Amino acid sequence: MPTTTITINNANLLDVRTGNLRGARNLFIEDGVIREISASPVAVGDERLDLDGMVLMPGLCDAHVHVVAATANFNSLMRWSPSYVAARSGQILSGMLSRGFTTVRDCGGADYGLVQSIEEGYLIGPRVLFAGHAISQTGGHGDMREKGEHWESCTCCAGLGRIADGVPEVRRACREELRKGANFIKIMASGGVSSPTDRIGNTQFSIDEITAAVEEAEAAQTYVAAHVYTARAANRALRCGVRSIEHGNLIDDETIDLMLEKNAFLVPTMSTHEALKVEGREGGLTDDMYEKVDQVVEAGYRTHAHAHSRGVRMVFGTDLLGPMHRHQLTEFKIRSRFQTPAELIRSATLTAAELFQMEGEIGELAPGARADMIALSGDPLADIGVLQDPDRYLKMVMKGGQIFKNAL
Template sequence: MSSDLSITNAHYLDVAAGIYRDGDIQVANGIITGIGKSQAPQTGPTYDAKGKFILPGLIDCHVHLTAITADVSAMTTWSPAYVAFGAAKVMGAMLDRGFTTVRDAAGADYGYHDAQASGMVRGPKVFFAGKALTQTGGHADSRHRGQDNHDHGYCRASIGRIADGVDAVRQAARDELRKGAHHIKIMAGGGVASPTDRIDSTQYSVGELRAAVEEAEAANRYVTAHAYTGRSINRALKAGVRGIEHGNLLDEESIELFNQYDAFLTMNLVTYWSLQEEGREFGLSQTNWEKVDSVLNGGLEALRRAYEGGVNLTFGTDLLGGMHRHQAKEFEIRAKIIPVIDVIRSATTTAAKLLQREGELGVIAPGAAGDFIITDQDPLNDVSILSESRLAAVIQDGRVVSEADQS
């Protein structure tokens, strides 16, 4: 739901230039209509931002709204309604941390998008993949070794659906696109929170990868792929995948391919820190917990190499269960490796480009959404303002949706 708002005495961040600018910001029907000193008297709602710092609303490009436990396999036996109520709580907390938009990387469907857009649920705007596509025994195949039957996840609170073979992948991609998916998620390699696959495995044949890409491109959408190792990353990028999730074990060829195809890398370093610290407490199995070490250690080095190599970096967290509360800590972790302004760009302008909403999200400019976070101190000088979510206010579509207690 959108609104009209005038933000006076605004000192706002031009993210692309990396500098602050001054001027009153006018928002009408949730969209920024002008920036500058208004000559007309203020008749509608006004927010006086004198002495504060304004940034665009933040974008998290890798969340799982439905992951209300770290044991995602167990969720397949839970009531979808129970999961949805838990996800609503997760969404509200994300908004309070300043994330006015999120990209769900598997699990949430059009119901979550529509509930937020209609004002039924308080939370970030939702760009969703629906269910991720996985091969039998792949990262989103939630069955344990002794379980044979599955229903492809159509009616369960699962993050994925099984599709084997080129024709089945095409049908599954078309089905998720039919239901409104903004992007298609495929599992192109092994992962941490899955019961039967190895992190160093590649998944899906090149033909199956290309089939998903062809269907997404036909619908003017794109494919993003779960992949850790250079081997799995590189074959996915060569098949036309536009985004890579994780990428902790990338290699030099990976960096070359990211640049060649103008692809995007969404790393999620905070999730490995939190899984190592708290994963078992929130349902992660001992076996999966032991997988974490192999990807945690390579993550910071991969971030450094990707940044120095000029890769499009987008902000993501990929947190599960009670660990969602650490979402903003990703700013602190990344800022140890790259400049704060570039971490902010990963959560604003570059993120908007990945979402195919360049100029509409992640920027303070006429024509963009009236999404802002407001702070009392300058985040460029102290990243903890963001990593600890010390926000004076959050504004979404021209409405103040969260405000710090000033008493």
């Protein structure tokens, strides 16, 4: 294939490490990689873009999505045709890219077929890092059978999870998801909102089962993310070596101590709880599931603000479902109660790259990094609302050197 080169001139570069604008910079991009950044002229590419002083920053990352979750009712989702789910996923994916998200981490449901479709251009969307099916115990957060249902859960349907009980089954499930291309392992280590037969306060999986999942992930040179809400569940997971805590609305100082000790990450997903509180029933939640939402919403504000104040590494994540995906950027607004714009931007760029084990590849604009970037007509460091209004401020989206939006 012919070499593709792009020159970007007069970009006001946002340095996510320092949280400052570096002033006018020129970039040279070759084959999807940033080759040069300079205040002086750079090589002239086949395509040239003049930003005329607009802010240029790394593409955004969302560390907790479910791109196949076109409904919040996962029991119904498991009955949908996989081809129908794929079509609905395409709409969700293109929406994410249009908001400036160039890399997302799918925490249950996506597979290699969706990734391949994006890479080959059959679907338009962000780069997807996926866990495959999230792994759950029987009656856990990934078991979507109602109390009166007795069919066997499988991995051939359109659901987000698979069931494994006992250490041998957990090992096999992890190995199977890794064989199918999973970038990391996701386990359900506590109860959740959208599961029909558990409680928020449940701990799920034994210590030996969680340890087995961590061992299998580490053997494959990757890590485990764990769905948890309570301190009790989070502490068990962290002691077993889990790398990222998803949600964590009810954690405590002991959990925070463990996170700091283990250098773990917290992915709060506050926007989904806000959205579920307002639109949960319309989006597909049953009445029983909806009643669980209040247990986690208010606690999350206190818990996450406190975790941030103590220095926990916090990553941008949303976990939105069904029609609520459109609220993806409201995570910035919600967390602006306790994080500065620079901290919020870092959580959706550099810190996310660290969690993804892709530091130096994504999350910042630097020579050698992938050419994932967005151009804005406003300054998000002065007003984080700039990132929440893509129709007005988002003028260019580039992923891997390919331009998907150009309104310069």
